[in-house]
Amino acid sequence: MKRVGVFVCDCGTNIASVVDTERVAREALEMPGVVYATNYKYMCSDPGQDLIKKAIQEQNLERVVVASCSPRMHENTFRKAVGDGGLNPYLFEMVNIREQNSWVHNDKEEATRKASDLVRMAVFKVLKNEPLQPGTIPVTKRALVIGGGIAGMQSALDIADTGYEVILVEREATIGGKMVQLDKTFPTLDCSA
């Protein structure tokens, strides 16, 4: 069985005020493969990430589970930490115990039980994870800007000034958008053309 480490985040009080993170970590130690589990105030902080990296090395972890906020928020952060710790970044799973748990439930017992269930779910999954390698694709270094108002003009100029080609498509016969219809503009009252 692969050696799994579980890291439970308090997120200050965002998670810990509803979910008993210490208990979740304790219960995680009973799950298959889990050899190390702990909670910490802010897992995404530098010391939090160091904790993960150190544990990977000291505990010879082969799989990592982080229970914290939504993966849509910090999946890449932790993936990078796992990679820096010496593991393939995809031997990692994230558990959402903030957006989908502590923020939407009041009952501490139920929320804590749910958190443990979700951690178990991730542990079961991560045991089946395989190392993955990103592929590469080429990039055409030209940009298309659709709309030639102030937004499109500013973007086009900035991109063009970095040295890349820009194609600007405007459906009217002139660029400028609404701004050229204005007289003077707040807050400076300078002209708008």
Add this chain to the structure above:
Amino acid sequence: MVAVAQHPNIKMYTYSEVEAVNGYIGNFTVTIRQKAKYVDWDKCNGCGTCETKCPTKKLKSEFDLGLGNRTAIYKAFPQAVPNKPVIDAENCRKLKNGKCGVCEKICPTQAINFDDKDELITENVGAIVMATGFDLFDWTQTYGEYGYGKFPDVITGLQFERLVNASGPTGGKIKRPSDGKTPQSVAFIKCVGSRDDTKGKTYCSRACCMYTAKHSLQVLEKIPGGEAYVFYMDVRTAGKNYEEFYQRSLNAGAKYIRGRVSKIYPRGDRLVLKSEDTLLGMPIEVEADLVVLATAMEPARGAEEIAKLVGFSTDKDGFFQEAHPKLQPVETFTGGVYLAGACQGPKDIPDTVAQASGAAVKVAMLFSKPELSTQPMVSEVDVSKCSGCEFCVPICPYQAISMKQVEERGPKGPITRQAAAVNEGLCQGCGACISACRSGALNLKGFTDEQILAEVDALCL
């Protein structure tokens, strides 16, 4: 504007629309339709003789929002970029019934071409910035209490901009559309369509408090003895130097009345506005010569269609959806597509410019790398199990699966047969092909059947 036209790295297609977008981050193929202009812009020197000689003179100018006229061959305004005209085919005598052709005869560079056709152009790009902006909510459809647009002296803020603009139809003099008189008293109504969930939009349009303060200042500065009344729900001036600007309009004498105007009706050649002054707690009546409505911003006409075409989502109001409201305000959920300006939500110019520069940096970041790394959670084929049935090919929404020939050892020597192959650049990792695969040859890396079943098992323990 001119800086854009002159920049050696910028190629402009005006009078053009994007018709098709294919591909994925780093590798988009775009089809652009350049509409027929009937003027060869390479030859045209922008002299404008055609405009002065065109006999069709009384067309309502879209640029002046109906407050001024234009000809059938026209530039939107004298400083247009590029500074070249187009012919409005629907109203040109020559294009409609073959008679006229005056512009062709007098054009000193022979630039007129009545046989011009739409042209399709293909371009390859690596990133797309959406900057389609906004349009104004059409108040004439819903605001019966303000006259459904039948009072000529009830206008929008954008029309007011044309009236005060030095190159506008009145040369910058504030005159009433009905009789051309200078209004003595101008009333402004804010939140027409904004913050009004019964008739308009739930959201705040963000720029109107400030531009109404600007308009009231312009009335007080340009009209000697003039009066400016502003009807408001709240005054929102969150922005650097914005509160100070609002105070300037108060000090100049703008009269702010907290209340929503319930009715506008004519009295003689003036308009009466009935409202409640909610600070005094009593009904109030104001007579005005001109009424200016701060109408809500809404997504540009056609925004929904172009979002579908490029392949990203819109929000509940039809504005383009950013990937995260705080942390990814210029990205979309589609790789390589970024947002700038009012197309993402109502915005004033300072915020628009900031977001536009942000989008530009995202594009530059993308281009700064020699190649892109793809996310590895893509579909994978076990060729030994694939029967080559092609069932997965039409299922894939990204055209990422094609059939390729594979060679195998058969009982009587090598045989070739077809099997599915996944293009990892195109595959977005949705997994739709996997449940379609009858022989179990496909799996999604990172979300394999085994992984998901393990999760189900763990939850049901």
Add this chain to the structure above:
Amino acid sequence: MSVNDGAWKPKVVTFACNWCSYAGADLAGLNRMQYPADIRIIRVPCSGRMDPQFILRAFQQGADGVLVSG
């Protein structure tokens, strides 16, 4: 323990599409909208990833309900 005495807790397995429903559940969190804690969400990359066997397995293992949202 019967359904009616309130002590019974259903086990609801939810499959949520990463891009819409999972994001929606995150948004519910952002807005602190409260809902029963009996729901366990499995993130899938798209509801197109769903396979009937996932649902069958959940019921087979004792789930009281399955919600697929995408």
